[in-house]
Amino acid sequence: MNRAQLGAALRALRAASGKEAKAVARSALMSPSKLSKIENAKLPPSAxxxxxxxxxxxxSDEVKAEYAEAARASATEATAWRLLKRIGVHKGQQAAKALEAQxxxxxxFQPALVPGLLQTPxxxxxxxxxxxxxxxxxxxxxxxxLERQAVLYDNAKSLRFIITEPVLRWRIVRPQMMAAQLDRIVSISRLSHVDIRIVPLRAQQHDIANHAFVIRDHSMVTVETVHAEVVVTDPRDVSLYIDxxxxFERAALADDEMRDLIDGIRNKFLREQETG
Incomplete structure (x- = not known):
């Protein structure tokens, strides 16, 4: 059941009950305007x-449980990469920039690549x-x-990155360029409102680094899969990602320990370049 179907179903149930929208909204602790937007699929309802x-x-409780689960499912939206490519991948960068501004x-959390905001050209x-x-x-x-990276210098925001150690070693570009990429991570880590941590391979782990995800405030999670970008807004699901x-934050290296680990990997890339 998508957002439009859910809104229409709620409107039909209310109409069948014979209750006016204002009365239902008041009992549901929301404004009549919010109820109208939910019924007309202009606002996604939470469970x-x-x-x-x-x-x-x-x-009945059975109906409530069924529709609450439908609301939870509709709060997860996936957009296939092929569709994003069709409309223009650069427009996805514009959308991300707008979200980051707000x-x-x-x-x-990134177990596969250097986060986009930290990447070199x-x-x-x-x-x-x-x-x-x-x-x-x-x-x-x-x-x-690159334009999105301007958000890194907005000290009114708190930016927290967790990267797994294999990301630093994964050879996306030539050794000299990888060294430059690691230098950039270290440089950005010195900004007072930016916290970059590395989960080291030597640490005993109690969780699985399934995939990358981004949490914006406490309201939205974006997950990148092989075929699509998934947006999660249900509070219960968002809380799972926060946890x-x-x-991983507790298991990660921070500050000088983190920078020492990066410097060691960087120096290996430079030595490899010199002897290559």
């Missing part, structure tokens, strides 16, 4: 919203070339990602 609306309407706290190009874009689209997307992030 809590749905439960309150259905309680106000007076349906947020106060960003928490990003050479690293960005190497990553994006996998998508078989035209040179024009590639240039626009690279520029879009996972904080678990």
């Amino acid at each position: 809590t919203d749905v439960e309150r609306i259905l309680t106000a309407i007076g349906v 947020m106060s706290v960003l928490r990003l 050479e690293y960005i190009r190497a990553i994006l070339q996998r998508h078989n874009m035209s040179e024009d689209a590639l240039t626009r997307t690279i520029n879009g990602r 996972k992030f904080e678990g």
Whole structure:
């Protein structure tokens, strides 16, 4: 059941109950305007919203459980990469930039690649070339990602990154460029409002680094899978990602320990370049 179907179903249930929208909204602890937006699919309802609306309407517990689960499912939206490519990958960079302008706290976990906000131009190009874009689209997307990096210097925001150690060793570009990429991570880590941590291979782990994800404030999680970008907004699901992030945060190296680990890997890349 998508958002439109859910809204229509709630509107039909209310109409069948004979209760006016204002009365249902008041009992559901929301404004009539919010209820109208939910019923007309202009606002995605949370599972809590749905439960309150259905309680106000007076349906059975079984119906409430069914519709609350439908609301939870509709709060997860996936957009296939092939669709993003069709409309222009650079537009995805613009959308991300708009989200980052509005947020106060960003928490990003990355077990596969250097996070986009920390990437050098050479690293960005190497990553994006996998998508078989035209040179024009590639240039626009690279520029879009570089423009997004301006958020790193907004000290009104709290930016927290967790990267696993294999990311630092994964050879996306030539050794000298990898060394430059690691230098950039160290440089950004010295900003007072930026916290970068590395989960070292030597640490005993109690969780699995399944995939990358980004948490913006406490309201939205973006997950990148092989075929699509998934957006999660249900509070219960968001809390799962926050718990996972904080678990890896406790296992990760920070500050000078983190920079010492990066410097060691960087120096190996430089020695390899010299002897290559």
